[in-house]
Amino acid sequence: MHVCGTPQLDMTDGGRDLVYLVTGGCGFLGEHVVRLLLEQEPRLRELRVFDLHLGSWLEALNSGPVQVTPIQGDVTRSEDVVAAVAGADVVLHIAGLVDVWGLVDPEVIYRVNVKGTQNVIEACVQTGTRFLVYTSSMEAVGPNSKGHPFYRGNEDTHYEVVHTQPYPRSKAQAERLVIEANGRKVRGGLPLVTCSLRPTGIYGEGHQLMLDFYRGAQRTGGWLFRAIPPSVEHGRVYAGNVAWMHVLAARELGSRATTMGGQVYFCYDNSPYKSYEDFNMEILGPCGIRILGTRPLLPYFLLFLLATLNAFLQWLLRPLVVYTPLFNPYTLALSTTTFTVQTDKAQKHFGYQPIYDWEDCRDRTVSWIKSRKRCPAPLPHGQEPKVGDPGL
């Protein structure tokens, strides 16, 4: 049940029908944004869904009043991006490579996440599109490579950002490009207005990793084995609320340009503060999974040795096979370093309130997990099924 009704629309532009472009619209978060825009943005005339891999589920979306235009393209190719952006009023740039498992070459992560974002910015300037919402990440901030906790911090919390890994570094670089582009003159002489949204760990329908945890536990008799201290808080946010923050930010960016332009906003909702594993159990418990141990079953140094061994094996096997275990030194550090946010900046700046309450977020995710039919062995971590099977 939505917590609030359909919010008041800003009609300052005389209700002109709008063209939106969503890059990465066929991904986990992207699909939530696409579906929510069709449900919650009545000024839409055309919704362009740009992605390297188009999902077949898009075809069913053209039955309503909005023209849904699938565009197969690559954000690293500027010509693809310019063609997709031209004529759009708003761009939601969600496309990105999410890899902390060493699946993708660091150069490719940089090309997609940083150069791809630069291409989107330049396309806005070149074609005259004035409003850009970027999907950044908590990772743009931390946890830093020194393992400093970020305990219920906000956008103004001083925190030493130190990145050694390709993915978080790329998100920080891309976010900086977006923020610095705010105010640039676009074709026609008006200023570009940008903002950056920073989700913490997103969960919800279509979250492949949560499904992998579920299937992995099924293979061990319905048990997960605790590895993370329960005291380590890890920020989580429901995909539907992250999508709503994107929809609202895109809607308000025009009438609140002075307030929102060049700003960053953490994505948040009422999902409980828990360790990564205990939060997952809020979802997997109702699916029949149990966790063994009230404390980690192995001492941290053994986990670190295992993670280091995995990293060594990945390096050794790389010429022959792509070995991407869940546990590596970085994911171990990530999951055992507190990183949670407590903020209301998005609420103060553009009236954001979560539209799904915690029970709804949990129940929707549980229903989705239960609805997934068994599937052969999971994909290497970081690889998503691209069959066009809708995640939702």
Ligand SMILES: NC(=O)C1=CN([C@@H]2O[C@H](COP(=O)(O)OP(=O)(O)OC[C@H]3O[C@@H](n4cnc5c(N)ncnc54)[C@H](O)[C@@H]3O)[C@@H](O)[C@H]2O)C=CC1
């Ligand atoms: N999953 C999470 O917990 C979080 C994700 N994010 C950010 O949210 C965004 C979406 O992430 P997810 O939905 O989880 O990932 P995803 O992998 O499910 O979706 C990313 C989409 O971008 C597309 N894409 C990748 N490279 C492309 C390229 N070169 N050209 C065009 N499209 C391309 C993919 O095909 C995919 O559909 C990313 O920018 C990610 O950094 C931020 C915080 C947390």
Ligand SMILES: C[C@@H](CO)CCC[C@@H](C)[C@H]1CC[C@H]2[C@@H]3[C@H](O)CC4=CC(=O)CC[C@]4(C)[C@H]3CC[C@]12C
């Ligand atoms: C101890 C393991 C078995 O229970 C659990 C291992 C969990 C890890 C795979 C995850 C812990 C933290 C996650 C990351 C975090 O939510 C921040 C992220 C932000 C993003 O922008 C993309 C995803 C991610 C890097 C996320 C990935 C999975 C974890 C490392």
